[in-house]
Amino acid sequence: MxxxxxxxxxxxxxxxxxxxxxxxxxxxxxxxxxxxxxxxxxxxxxxxxxxxxxxxxxxxxxxxxxxxxxxxxxxxxxxxxxxxxxxxxxxxxxxxxxxxxxxxxxxxxxxxxxxxxxxxxxxxxxxxIRPFMIRYTKQMKPILLRWATDTNEHIRRLAAEATRPRGVWVAHIDEFKKDPTFVFELLEHLNADESLYVRKAVANNLNDISKDHPKKVIATGKRWLKDKNKNSNWIVKHACRTLLKKGHPDVFGLFGFTKNPKITIGKFAFDKKLIKVGTSAVLSADIISQDKITQKLSIDFAIHYMKKNGKLAPKVFKLSEKSIKSHEQLSLTITHSFKEMTTRKHYPGKHKAELLVNGKSYVMFDFNLK
Incomplete structure (x- = not known):
């Protein structure tokens, strides 16, 4: 839009x-x-x-x-x-x-x-444009490359959105899911775009590709980051959001996060044992460094929600990004809502909360929602 x-x-x-x-x-x-x-x-x-x-x-x-x-x-x-x-x-x-x-x-x-x-x-x-991309993929390619260098940000953005292998509310483009070579070629024209509107589309496209070709996206991100361009840096960080949430082992190094950090976990708990649907709860985490050097941490938590079928399904949320000094303790808190949303319905029963640091699971506990 x-x-x-x-x-x-x-x-x-x-x-x-x-x-x-x-x-x-x-x-x-x-x-x-x-x-x-x-x-x-x-x-x-x-x-x-x-x-x-x-x-x-x-x-x-x-x-x-x-x-x-x-x-x-x-x-x-x-x-x-x-x-x-x-x-x-x-x-x-x-x-x-x-x-x-x-x-x-x-x-x-x-x-x-x-x-x-x-x-x-x-x-x-x-x-x-989606039906045209699927039927006329070959014919669209030179047009898309021209659009990617257009002076109008809306047209450049369309080039990035049109080539997304998955997209939102649209049919997938199987050719690009299997082989995103052309998509990478096109995105090279947009990898430092001055328009945030365009950069969001580029990041979303790469995020799509990362679900099928994570190593290719990481390699592209590594190369783009070498340019030390603020716009490229922004794109790469947002493009890798799914890889970061999934804890892909190769992605954290792109952003300077410590590989295999030496830490222990003190407290990790909600402020109440029984949480009512429609309310919020405060989640606390204490992380203690066990290294002599400063470590950079990407700290997330996952809530394993009870679904309608009685099974648990995790959703990852950002807690913080912090550097922790030698033997320092980080004490973090966040208020998490259990209010009903159009995108999430809560079901009573046993749930789980999990602490993730640089993609690795460190501790998990059960809690009840009623």
Whole structure:
């Protein structure tokens, strides 16, 4: 999305973004670009009870479907209308225009690529482009390399997002999951990008690759860090977040963390033995150095949550990153919430908490949630 917009399609925050007023503005601007547009017919077709009750993503698809009913069937003509409309409507409205391209443009490669390049600065074509990436992988490669050096940050970001092997809410690109060589080639153009918006996409892409090719990502990160560029450093740190959480043995050295630190664990416990769902608890950890030299530590904790099926599943959280001097004791605390979330439901029963230092498990204890 635009640099200041992070979108979750089913987020309540965005549910009412495409209200009646937004639909009317789309109709008004389409009508200015296409004089024969049946504005009233479009709105009557779109603004049904189904539309008003729908979540954001569903509304976007309903808008695209309604546009298809009322715009010219000649695809190139419709694309020109959408391109003229794009600068005059908002981020989510443009997402709907791009969804039109996604749904109805797959057989029109050249016109659709032109549309996505023109519309992405007003929203993001990262979702719309996915079917084209899967069907036209070979044809897309030279276009993506050109985009990676574009002066517009939105287009550079699209190059990074489009080549993600996994992505979010999109189909995976099996070719890139098996062999990310082209993706690495493209990302070399973006490895020190001045735009944080672009750097986030580059880091997310590398994070995707790390799930299938961890050693290749670590090798790339090691090479990029040699440049001592602050933007490259930022990308590498965020790109390796999954490897750090999983405790991959080769990744910690990239960031100067001590291999096999000499430490012992004193206290590691919550401030209460029984924790109620909907409350918070304070987790404390005491780490004591057993070495004569300063050691750099990446300290995480994992909560092994009880799932609906009765099995435990761990989720790793960051506790701290600290340097610990000879025989020093670090005393760390963090308040952890057990409140219900849209992304996590809590189930009563026995859970586990685990302390991880530089990827290695040091201690674990049981606690009960009710």
């Amino acid at each position: 635009c640099p200041d917009v992070e979108v979750r399609p089913e987020s309540g925050l965005w549910k009412d973004s495409l209200d009646t007023k937004a639909a009317q503005e789309i109709a008004n601007q389409i009508g200015r670009a296409f004089k024969k547009f049946d504005r009233d017919g479009f709105l009557k077709h779109l603004l049904t009870d189904e539309y008003h009750a729908a979540e954001l993503k569903a509304k976007i698809f309903l808008i695209a479907d309604s546009l298809y009913q009322f715009l010219p069937k000649k695809y190139s003509q419709t694309i020109n209308i959408l391109i003229k409309t794009a600068p005059k409507v908002g981020t989510f409205e443009n997402w709907a225009l791009l969804t039109y391209v996604e749904k109805y443009g797959l057989e029109n490669f050249d016109e659709s690529v032109k549309a996505m390049e023109a519309l992405t600065p007003h929203s993001t074509a990262e979702f719309a």
